Amino acid sequence: MASIVSEWLHFGPSLVSLVSQPMVWVYLIAGVLLGYIIGVIPGLGATMGMALCLGIIFRLPQAQGLALLIGILVSSMASGGITASLANIPGTPAAAATVMDGFPMAKKGKGREACGYAYVSSCIGTVTAMILVFFIQPFISAVALKFGNWETFLFCLFGVILCGSLVGGNPVRGWVSAFTGMFISFCGAEQIQSVVRYNFGTAKLLNGVNSTVAIIALFGLGEVIMTLSRPNDIRVQSQSGFPIIDLKVFKRNIKNIFRSMLAGLWVGFIPGIGESAACWFSYEIARKSEKNGKDFGTGVPEGIIAAEVANNASSVGALIPSMALGIPGSGSTAVFIAALFLIGFHPGPLLLTDSPGILCSLTILFILAAIVMIGAGYVLTRFAIKFLTIDENVLMPIIVIFCAIGSYASTYTRFSLILLLVFGVVGYLMKKFGYPVPPMLLGLLVGGTMDSALRRAVIQYSNNPVEMITRPFGLAIMAFLIIMTIFSIRTTNSTKKASKDVAKVLAEAGAEDPQAE
Amino acid sequence: MSKLKNCIEGLVITLLGGFFLYLAFSVRSNPIPYGSAWINTLAQAKFLPVVMASFVTILGIVMIVMGLKGKMTPAKFDKGEPLRLLIVVVLVAAYLLGINYFGFRWPTVAFSVISAVYFNWKKRPWWQMLIIAAVYIVVGLFALPKLIGLRLV
Structure with missing residues (x-):
């Protein structure tokens, strides 16, 4: 208990330390501005934005690197709803449900109100969820400390299987993606007996595939190839301006906000589902719970608030398994974990012990990023149309150069450029043929841990393997994970049903399917 | 003909799984053996790669079957x-x-x-x-x- 309380005691010193560093503010504001633009432009998103910054952040001091990352994450999630409202296209997949009420509201001539509801709800979702995580996380980390090798293996295995089955439309493709990612992660010299696994005879692969390069390629270069090979013209159907923020509506929706935050947090906590499912899940709950549920889809603020609060709360909720176990809850947190490793943290059960104050720093930076976003979003939304209509043919080639420099900077070897090309093409093929990328990324990140954990557990219990399987903690985790699997399948089924219903309604209305994003 | 087209994706994944299996089995055995035969098998560096490669191969076969049943539709390319x-x-x-x-x-x-x-x-x-x-x-x-x-x- 004392160790749990001691984590919270770092709040004051961390706050003073972060707020008093001008460069932290500079990187936080830069992250928020960059994230806003990334979130508004369809096709880009928090994951890609953070992936492109991986080559930069590990050269920064820890606090500045975290500020940049969190700025991008928070603001790109928040600004995705603006595109959804103004152009009927979710700026990020997480804003898919926002289209339902954001766009009809904009069509009624209330585009500025829709933008205001979207991004302010996002900021509220981030702040409230982060405060809750701040109090929950030390308890979960304390439990995670009891994990042995067998439990770690089980958690990784369930995470990957769950992620493969729930992300994307087809579980078979999801599992192919997850198992391929794990297979690739085993490449190079393993940790137990230094046996070299399929390095194709080259010393450059002795350390395995660099996950930073793989992330940059899968999310960055893959998207560039996809976009440039199939150009899309965006039709903006409304005008933007300074957003209108009606506080009375938010006051009226306190219950809706709280419910959506909890829904988002829950979906985020389940490894692998991600923010895009959270927005549908919450939207459906709000539609059933609110008095004006039958008006959802016609441009009511309740729908926008439910979707936007949930997707941001979900990205915060995904931090729980990421920090406690090193298992990412979503694609964006997978990149976030990789970034934490790069700047010297080790996400996992020992994170809070090894890096005292990290939870406080994250909480403060998330809240500061949300506050900065409220101000920056107000000004930038005036120019949202300009960002929306940036020509992809101009933007994408420079992202190729960024990817090349980022990959080189993360390894200092030219071989990383070959890996970049290979994974970039793989990323394109996966997107084109409907294979979700997050399960592969999850497999890449946890594969090595899973392999070492299983083999260490087997060696540890070589005299009595039954004892390993019947460890009370392991059995409890198995039971917990099975229950979570059932819950998450039910959650995903209901969100898929909700998004299908929405697609049907939109198809009848002659609009685009937001799921297409 | 369309059913055969639907199977191509599964076939490619099966071949990929087969290639993975070849790579996994080519990993040499641990220099130091552990405990009983089956414990030693589980502790091998090639154990999980073989398992993952087998899963990919099996999933490829599942995709072929799904393609034959018309449950797997291939991606379409736009003109140009x-x-x-x-x-x-x-x-x-x-x-x-x-x-x-x-x-x-x-x-x-x-x-x-x-x-x-x-x-x-x-x-x-x-x-x-x-x-x-x-x-x-x-x-x-x-x-x-x-x-x-x-x-x-």
């Missing part, structure tokens, strides 16, 4: 997309391989000019294309490396 894709991949590959052999400077200049011209051909006047290429070069070769303190080769 394959050619554009080929050009994009060749351009990116030439750039990245170029860096591998000649360093960053000249491949970045060439990539910037070619992509600025190709992707904006007949859409923008020539001077705008030149400005775009110049921006790519300045940002890629000077601004970004300066920002992160990186010395490009």
